[in-house]
Amino acid sequence: MNARSRVEVLLELADDELILGWRDSEWTGIAPLLEEDVAFSSIAQNEIGHARALYELAARELGSDADALAFDRAPDEYRCAPLVELRRLEWARTIARHWLYETADEIRLAVLKASDDPEVAGLAAKIDREEAYHRMHAEMWIDRLLATEEGTTRLREAIDELWPYALGVLDGELRLQLVERVRGRLPFDLPEVEPVTRGQHTEELRELWDEMTEVRRSAPTGAQW
Amino acid sequence: MIWEVFRQERKGQPFQHAGSVEAPDFRFAEIYGREQYGRRGESEALWLVPREHLSVVEGWADEFDLKYRRVDGYSIKARLKEARERAESR
Numbered sequence: 001m002n003a004r005s006r007v008e009v010l011l012e013l014a015d016d017e018l019i020l021g022w023r024d025s026e027w028t029g030i031a032p033l034l035e036e037d038v039a040f041s042s043i044a045q046n047e048i049g050h051a052r053a054l055y056e057l058a059a060r061e062l063g064s065d066a067d068a069l070a071f072d073r074a075p076d077e078y079r080c081a082p083l084v085e086l087r088r089l090e091w092a093r094t095i096a097r098h099w100l101y102e103t104a105d106e107i108r109l110a111v112l113k114a115s116d117d118p119e120v121a122g123l124a125a126k127i128d129r130e131e132a133y134h135r136m137h138a139e140m141w142i143d144r145l146l147a148t149e150e151g152t153t154r155l156r157e158a159i160d161e162l163w164p165y166a167l168g169v170l171d172g173e174l175r176l177q178l179v180e181r182v183r184g185r186l187p188f189d190l191p192e193v194e195p196v197t198r199g200q201h202t203e204e205l206r207e208l209w210d211e212m213t214e215v216r217r218s219a220p221t222g223a224q225w
Numbered sequence: 226m227i228w229e230v231f232r233q234e235r236k237g238q239p240f241q242h243a244g245s246v247e248a249p250d251f252r253f254a255e256i257y258g259r260e261q262y263g264r265r266g267e268s269e270a271l272w273l274v275p276r277e278h279l280s281v282v283e284g285w286a287d288e289f290d291l292k293y294r295r296v297d298g299y300s301i302k303a304r305l306k307e308a309r310e311r312a313e314s315r
Contacts, residue, residue: 035246035257042260133259140252 006117007058008079011069012198013108014054015080016169018070019205020101021047022212023084024094032091043098043134050127057119071216075201075209082196083165085205095145096158099138100166100182105131107177108170146187156188167195228254229279231272232262240272 004012024044031037055066062069083101088094109131112124145151159182170178175195183190232243243262248254254273262268 033247035248035253035261039257039260042264133256136252137256140256144249144253 006120007061009112010054010058010120012079012081013112014051014058014069015078016084016101016105017047017054018051019078019080019208020084021045021051022208023087024098026087026089027094030089039137040094043137046130046134050130053123053127057123067216071213075206078201078205078209079198080201080205081165081169081198082200082202082205083162083169085202085208086162086165087204087208090158092145092154093158093162095138095141096155096162097166098134099142100159100162101169102131102135102138103181103185104166104169104174104178106135107174107181111174142185152187155186159186159188160191163191164193164196167193168197171195171197226250227276228258228273229276230258230262231274232268233270233272234268236269238269240270243268243271245276246273 021044024040024047027040028037028044031040051070052066055069059065059069083097086097088097106128109124109128113121113128115121115124142155145155166178166182167175179190226247226249228246228248230243230245231240233240246254246257246261248257251273258271258273262271
């Protein structure tokens with residue numbers, strides 16, 4: 001992570017959280033259980049709140065503002081990992097992506113919490129205190145899925161499909177940590193695949209961007225809300 | 226499985242019934258309880274109780290109007306009026 005500038009690191013994390021928050025919010029009103037409807041919507045709000053705080057920190061350095069960073073860039077300028085872009089309105093895949101992301105995010109936040117930069121370290125610690133509940137939520141689902149044959153099969157199918165994307169959330173030594181953790185948690189083997197790394201984007205991001213920035217683009221530049 | 230949720234708003238205050246969540250075990254109930262009854266800072270603590278673990282008591286017999294045993298006692302307004310009318314008619 002040293003090779004990247006502070007702003008780049010902040011934007012990677014912010015874009016991941018914004019786009020994942022957006023995707024999670026797609027369950028609002030249609031989740032398979034009322035309780036999960038509430039929980040997933042709440043997680044989505046948290047992620048977008050994290051994105052906002054990270055954008056604000058980056059914006060101070062760039063002389064910009066959080067809304068401009070969130071909505072005024074072209075789709076190719078976003079630094080999010082393809083994992084968070086995928087539109088996966090299927091519960092097992094949603095849970096698998098949620099868990100894979102939270103597992104990777106914990107590794108990345110641990111590094112940022114130890115940063116020499118007090119603003120970055122402070123914000124990472126604050127974010128991590130909320131992510132702890134997301135991890136509890138994700139972990140309980142993994143245990144529940146692994147408790148039955150059907151659950152294990154569905155989780156395995158989802159992980160097989162998402163694993164190349166999950167690998168792309170982190171790189172270098174942190175990616176190895178992710179592999180270790182995921183391997184240690186699952187009773188089945190992971191596929192041998194090449195990572196779908198950050199820097200490339202799926203077509204699904206473009207569609208999401210159209211929707212996400214529609215209101216902002218419809219208003220004249222500098223409109224006050 | 227239904228879990229009844231009791232919510233304490235501030236330290237020292239009594240827990241009051243707030244609603245319920247459906248969850249297969251305590252781990253799920255805890256997460257759902259946190260999300261639905263605590264994330265806006267509205268609770269100091271929650272009690273989560275499986276509905277089947279609550280012992281329900283209901284049905285009360287009061288066949289002989291033994292109101293004097295209750296703290297609110299008799300309503301004396303009507304009796305007082307009767308007594309006054311009796312006194313005046315004498």
